[in-house]
Amino acid sequence: MTTTRPAWAYTLPAALLLMAPFDILASLAMDIYLPVVPAMPGILNTTPAMIQLTLSLYMVMLGVGQVIFGPLSDRIGRRPILLAGATAFVIASLGAAWSSTAPAFVAFRLLQAVGASAMLVATFATVRDVYANRPEGVVIYGLFSSMLAFVPALGPIAGALIGEFLGWQAIFITLAILAMLALLNAGFRWHETRPLDQVKTRRSVLPIFASPAFWVYTVGFSAGMGTYFVFFSTAPRVLIGQAEYSEIGFSFAFATVALVMIVTTRFAKSFVARWGIAGCVARGMALLVCGAVLLGIGELYGSPSGTVANSRW
Numbered sequence: 001m002t003t004t005r006p007a008w009a010y011t012l013p014a015a016l017l018l019m020a021p022f023d024i025l026a027s028l029a030m031d032i033y034l035p036v037v038p039a040m041p042g043i044l045n046t047t048p049a050m051i052q053l054t055l056s057l058y059m060v061m062l063g064v065g066q067v068i069f070g071p072l073s074d075r076i077g078r079r080p081i082l083l084a085g086a087t088a089f090v091i092a093s094l095g096a097a098w099s100s101t102a103p104a105f106v107a108f109r110l111l112q113a114v115g116a117s118a119m120l121v122a123t124f125a126t127v128r129d130v131y132a133n134r135p136e137g138v139v140i141y142g143l144f145s146s147m148l149a150f151v152p153a154l155g156p157i158a159g160a161l162i163g164e165f166l167g168w169q170a171i172f173i174t175l176a177i178l179a180m181l182a183l184l185n186a187g188f189r190w191h192e193t194r195p196l197d198q199v200k201t202r203r204s205v206l207p208i209f210a211s212p213a214f215w216v217y218t219v220g221f222s223a224g225m226g227t228y229f230v231f232f233s234t235a236p237r238v239l240i241g242q243a244e245y246s247e248i249g250f251s252f253a254f255a256t257v258a259l260v261m262i263v264t265t266r267f268a269k270s271f272v273a274r275w276g277i278a279g280c281v282a283r284g285m286a287l288l289v290c291g292a293v294l295l296g297i298g299e300l301y302g303s304p305s306g307t308v309a310n311s312r313w
Contacts, residue, residue: 008130008193016054016143018189022123023144024151026116027091029175030058030232031155034254035247036168037236043168045157046102048237054109055233061110065117070125077245078122078129085118086183093176112175117189131194151264152232153258154252161248194303220281227288231257 010018025054033054039132040051099105127144130199131137162170237256239245245253271280 008126010189012136012139016140018185019123019126020144021178022082022119022186024147025089025175025179025182026120027151028178029089029112029116029154030055030062031152032159032171032175034156034232035160035238035240035251036163036171038240039168040105044099044102044105048241050102050106051238053106057106057110058113058116059229059233061113062120065114066121068159068306069118069121073121073125074194077192077194078126079186079190081118082122082126082186082190085122086179086186087115088112089115089119089179090176090183091115093172093179097172097176102131103296109211115179126190128194129178129195145265146262149258149262151258153255153262157248158252160247160251170212175272177202215280217277221286223288224284227291228257228261243274265301 003062008015037051037055038048040046040054041048044051069081069085088111092108092110092115095108096105096112099108127137127140131140162174236250239250239253240247268280275283
């Protein structure tokens with residue numbers, strides 16, 4: 001009895017065109033919405049704290065959902081998880097666009113995150129199924145990482161322009177249209193890649209949680225990404241709401257952080273070769289502490305001036 005699926009017959013460019021949109025959309029849904037966040041409490045007649053949930057819940061569900069959809073995709077397959085997730089993403093994006101109350105808007109953002117999480121799981125599981133033992137796998141993972149690095153730089157700029165000329169609803173309609181196009185493409189071309197013997201495999205995660213090395217690197221990674229996500233979720237309120245940057249000005253300011261991440265990633269391989277993984281983690285943690293101290297000093301002695309910000313942007 002065969003235990004493998006038919007070979008993934010697409011060329012590398014065709015495979016990227018098929019899979020990359022789902023990878024990009026999951027991140028884009030976070031970043032493209034940022035420029036209009038400070039205006040949403042007034043639009044939906046709610047509090048800033050309620051709108052903050054649309055950012056924090058999206059990020060939490062994006063992570064938690066992968067714990068759920070990973071085993072589920074091993075059981076029922078990659079294709080149904082992908083198609084269901086993309087469908088939920090389209091419905092949620094349209095629902096968010098036409099929401100007139102804050103609870104409905106938060107609920108649709110939560111559903112959008114569920115769909116995005118499912119899309120990510122199915123996409124990366126498919127890459128592993130097809131390219132784990134092929135040289136193209138390294139190329140695909142590298143390109144996906146590069147795409148995700150550029151989304152925080154370009155997403156807010158696109159969102160600011162769309163929001164400025166077409167209104168905030170157009171941001172979510174744009175996401176829905178892009179997801180619908182990707183879904184239609186996948187519906188015809190994305191066949192199942194899960195190994196036929198996958199359902200028989202049972203792996204315990206307990207040894208992983210018992211590993212000290214796992215916790216050291218997990219805490220380090222969580223600190224780094226947590227710092228970024230705190231900035232991500234508070235930057236619109238601080239830069240637009242307090243420092244009075246325009247939406248376009250905020251987008252370009254936010255892009256500088258993404259550009260630093262892109263440049264740093266470019267040299268990551270040489271850093272690891274010189275200092276080792278543990279050395280890179282230690283230096284990264286030290287920089288996080290220095291950054292936190294500088295931010296604290298800046299908050300105490302150099303709070304942003306709305307007048308200066310306006311003169312710049």
